[in-house]
Amino acid sequence: MTPDVWLPIPPDEIDGLPEGPRYHFWDGGETYPADPEECDFYVVPYMKSAEVCLRPLPRMRSVRVVQTLSAGIDHVQPGLKDLPPGVRLCNARGVHEASTAELTLTLILASLRGVPGFVRAQDRGEWRGGFRPALADRTVLIVGYGSIGAAVEDRLVPFEVARVARVARSARTTERGPVHPLTELPSLLPEADVVVLTTPLTEGTRHLVDAAFLARMKDGALLVNVSRGPVVDTKALLTEVENSRITAALDVTDPEPLPADHPLWRAPGVLITPHVGGPTSAFLPRAKRLLRDQLRRYVNHEEPGNVILVTGTEDV
Numbered sequence: 001m002t003p004d005v006w007l008p009i010p011p012d013e014i015d016g017l018p019e020g021p022r023y024h025f026w027d028g029g030e031t032y033p034a035d036p037e038e039c040d041f042y043v044v045p046y047m048k049s050a051e052v053c054l055r056p057l058p059r060m061r062s063v064r065v066v067q068t069l070s071a072g073i074d075h076v077q078p079g080l081k082d083l084p085p086g087v088r089l090c091n092a093r094g095v096h097e098a099s100t101a102e103l104t105l106t107l108i109l110a111s112l113r114g115v116p117g118f119v120r121a122q123d124r125g126e127w128r129g130g131f132r133p134a135l136a137d138r139t140v141l142i143v144g145y146g147s148i149g150a151a152v153e154d155r156l157v158p159f160e161v162a163r164v165a166r167v168a169r170s171a172r173t174t175e176r177g178p179v180h181p182l183t184e185l186p187s188l189l190p191e192a193d194v195v196v197l198t199t200p201l202t203e204g205t206r207h208l209v210d211a212a213f214l215a216r217m218k219d220g221a222l223l224v225n226v227s228r229g230p231v232v233d234t235k236a237l238l239t240e241v242e243n244s245r246i247t248a249a250l251d252v253t254d255p256e257p258l259p260a261d262h263p264l265w266r267a268p269g270v271l272i273t274p275h276v277g278g279p280t281s282a283f284l285p286r287a288k289r290l291l292r293d294q295l296r297r298y299v300n301h302e303e304p305g306n307v308i309l310v311t312g313t314e315d316v
Helices: 050-054 077-082 097-113 115-124 147-159 182-191 211-216 234-242 283-299
Strands: 004-007 022-025 039-043 065-067 088-090 139-143 163-168 172-174 177-181 194-197 222-225 247-250 270-272 307-310
Touching: 039 283, 050 077, 065 283, 097 115, 097 147, 097 194, 097 222, 097 247, 097 270, 139 147, 139 182, 147 163, 163 182, 177 182, 182 211, 211 234, 234 247
Parallel strands: 004 022, 004 039, 039 065, 065 088, 139 163, 139 194, 163 177, 194 222, 222 247, 247 270
Antiparallel strands: 088 307, 172 177
């Protein structure tokens, strides 16, 4: 039978889609483009709420692949219980590395060099100089060393950092050096001038950055979060930044969006961007390339790439 594919990008804007499937455009609107029960391959709308993304899932009784266009899949996981067994959930590995790594370096450099303060001084017409920390000669700790963490390190190298330490769930060796297991994180934190969070949000990483984690960071260290807001305990972070012991640069927060009256907005030494690590001009070319490849695999009855879990297994 002819498979039904739901895409959040108009199919006529994606060159090279394989022939065979019926392609339907749906980007989270109230009206479905076709019967959800006949959908075989569901590409989740990008930058939409979990409520929108999950809405058709209970009716998708024929779906075989659920593909996100985000690196994280936590917003989709609550709906997996509604799906039949054997459904592949795939993430967007390869789509967001460049953009997220660029923003990570932007946040680090802007925070260390005091760019937010310069912008405010410019608004007031004030010329305010002074010495600021450089990224050169600093130790950077990357927590969550997957493809985005590796892309961050690629961009750190030209800045003459003293050392990059890498942490992931389990130990392994890379061309750049060892990746330490999470169990070694407490001993690595006191050495780091900059701590970058690129870990996915799981039950194991929720509030990974708690009061104990933050207490082990050295005085004056910078915490950079480009992963998910709930990886950080916001209350614990506020305690540390409000006494100016550490600083923070956050592309994601908990809660999100951050309410206008939230104290994080006004906390000293905190730079906030509104979850813009992924949506750049680099997104569409890479997203289209991913979809072409995944759909080619699907029509050729090959295993899709980037499979994070399969419904009906212990991985869910």
